[in-house]
Amino acid sequence: MSLRRHIVGLIALVAFALAVLPRIVPSLGAYSQLDYGWRVGAIMAAWWLAYDDLNRLPAWLLAGVPVLAIILVRWPKYFFLAIPVLIVLAILKPRFGARGKR
Numbered sequence: 001m002s003l004r005r006h007i008v009g010l011i012a013l014v015a016f017a018l019a020v021l022p023r024i025v026p027s028l029g030a031y032s033q034l035d036y037g038w039r040v041g042a043i044m045a046a047w048w049l050a051y052d053d054l055n056r057l058p059a060w061l062l063a064g065v066p067v068l069a070i071i072l073v074r075w076p077k078y079f080f081l082a083i084p085v086l087i088v089l090a091i092l093k094p095r096f097g098a099r100g101k102r
Contacts, residue, residue, distance in 0.1 A: 001048070002051075005048060005051040005052075008038075008044055008047050008051060009044075009048040009049045011040075011044045012040075012041050012044035012045040012047075012048055013041075014055075015037040015038075015040040015041035015044060016037060016038070016041040016045075018037040019035060019036075019037030019038045019041060020037075022035075025034075060089070064089065065087075068082055068086070
């Protein structure tokens, strides 16, 4: 396991601990922002579980999917256009390392 994966797991544990804290100490019940710890903890725990697989993803996909998600949230009518664009990007992606093997 890499150090970064340990850090992601630690962040997930801290987020879950912050989410549980108002339930243990009732005087902290006014801090409703601590409820976001459940969401952040769940996302970070999922990231921790999938860390090795996420390292194998191409860089263009890691950058392209959030950009595409923002565009689709802003303009949902482009949803049906996004699927063919992703397919074309997957087919036309650069293949590094295949240059000298012809």
